[in-house]
Amino acid sequence: MSVDMTQFHAELFEECLGYLDAMKTDLESIDLNAFDAEKMATIKRGAHTIKGDCAMFEFTTVSDYAKIMEMLLGEMLEHHKETNTANINAMLESVAYVRNMITTLQDKGTLDGETAAAHSAKLQAMIS
Numbered sequence: 001m002s003v004d005m006t007q008f009h010a011e012l013f014e015e016c017l018g019y020l021d022a023m024k025t026d027l028e029s030i031d032l033n034a035f036d037a038e039k040m041a042t043i044k045r046g047a048h049t050i051k052g053d054c055a056m057f058e059f060t061t062v063s064d065y066a067k068i069m070e071m072l073l074g075e076m077l078e079h080h081k082e083t084n085t086a087n088i089n090a091m092l093e094s095v096a097y098v099r100n101m102i103t104t105l106q107d108k109g110t111l112d113g114e115t116a117a118a119h120s121a122k123l124q125a126m127i128s
Contacts, residue, residue: 020098027095
């Protein structure tokens with residue numbers, strides 16, 4: 001007996017949007033003069049959860065992008081990448097892009113693979 005996973009999409013999308021709201025709030029509140037490892041870890045966990053949940057529902061475009069976000073956040077958390085204005089702004093742009101992907105899926109739209117690839121390449125280039 002197979003389970004129709006589409007019945008869980010609304011809950012998935014709402015959960016992702018909640019994580020994205022929290023990530024945005026945390027990113028906007030980062031003090032660049034005082035590194036907050038707990039806040040960075042929380043943001044990274046948000047990306048990790050979105051990655052895993054979307055992968056489980058086979059939304060691979062979102063999952064793959066969230067994986068790159070998680071990697072960059074991990075580098076910032078581990079001090080391999082500086083937590084500076086440019087990197088925080090890149091993460092804020094990434095959060096906005098994932099929100100756009102989620103709302104597109106929520107509205108039963110199709111994700112543009114070319115746009116996703118361009119966003120992914122830009123973010124991937126920032127990883128050490």
